[in-house]
Amino acid sequence: MPGIIKERLFTPGPTPLLMEAQARTLTAANVHHRTEAFRRIMAETLELLKYYFNTKNDVLVFASSGTGAMEGAVSNLISPGERILVGTAGKFGERWLGLAEAYGIEAVKVESPYGGPVDIEAMKQKLASEGPFRAVYIQATETSTAVMNDVQSLGEAVKNYPATCLVVDAITGLGTTDLRPDEWGLDIVIGGSQKAVMIPPGLAFASISEKAWGLIAQAKLPRYYFDFAKERKNQAKGETAYTPATTLIISLHAALEYIKQLGRENLIANAALLASLTREAAQALGLRLFAARSPANAATAVCAPEGMDSGAIIKELRNRFGAIVANGQGSMKGKIFRLAHLGYYDVVDLFAVLAALEIVLLKLGYKVELGSGVRAAQEAYMHQAV
DSSP states (O other): OOSOOOOEEOSSSSOOOOHHHHHHHTTOTTOOTTSHHHHHHHHHHHHHHHHHHTOSSEEEEEESOHHHHHHHHHHTTOOTTOEEEEEESSHHHHHHHHHHHHTTOEEEEEEOOTTSOOOHHHHHHHHHHHOOOSEEEEESEETTTTEEOOHHHHHHHHTTOTTOEEEEEOTTTTTTSOOOHHHHTOOEEEEETTSTTOSOSOEEEEEEOHHHHHHHTTOOSOOSTTOHHHHHHHHTTTOOSSOOOHHHHHHHHHHHHHHHHHOHHHHHHHHHHHHHHHHHHHHHTTOOBTTOSSBOSSEEEEEOOTTOOHHHHHHHHHHHHOEEOEEOOGGGTTTEEEEEOSSSOOHHHHHHHHHHHHHHHHHTTOOOOTTHHHHHHHHHHHHHOO
């Protein structure tokens, strides 16, 4: 065993940090949030977020995890007695149901089995036959199962309902998936800092359409910290209603500058390439993909070999190679492991973790021809890379 084991994140959040963004925070410790210097940075950051989100809509920033913005997307839109429609196919879709329950809101659900996408046609039918609904909630990518949902088709349907908003949790979808909020009718889109923007956890984002603002003005649920209208008024001035996470916002500013220089499309293409190569490698190793239908670019979910606990694979990857890989969640714990592709990953990172995975599988008793998975990824890379 080598004396040095360097830990590397291969999880769908937090993700590896962009060092240029972290270096910027070293100069930010003494920046006060009620100064012109910070207001300028804040205003520029909000404009850069519009580029990242691919929208002309307002984008708000909150000091919280992404779940905070998810809660705000319930409390700011809904009034007591109104109903919502939720599409769920995993743990994060179920979070919408938990938020509705917390606020006493009736939620009609379209539930698909883990490993598959939400049935969008079933959601359209519910919209037509069981409405009215004040809002529809779904994930762009269901990270717990590494599935991508067809939010474009759902958005086109919700456009036909002027009193209904479509809310999309794109916390892992942003920066990994082609999303067009303005064109597709995605009224509220939610993101988080520890994903494809490559900075630490602690910030949540929400883009909000004019349609959504109109419905927010009518909503009667209680809210205080996650008050979208209050934040819109303050952030238009380069401020926040409450003390912001100044160092994270300065780091975000640097990360978004990097993304704009790289190109949003290239960031998405990078995730798509790594996901595609990972699927090729897994299949070459005889491993089953958990999300074979509509797989996400943000992460790949791989089933553990028959009779093997995925936790053993994850433990061995960490102990032997310092590779931090995500287990399944809920009922999928011990059955799948998830390799992430969002943010500051490149193809060399992927080749390395695939090579480590082959050794781990062999050590755990699964028959592997060393190099077969890596070779499949390399060959796919040679065909796909420009």
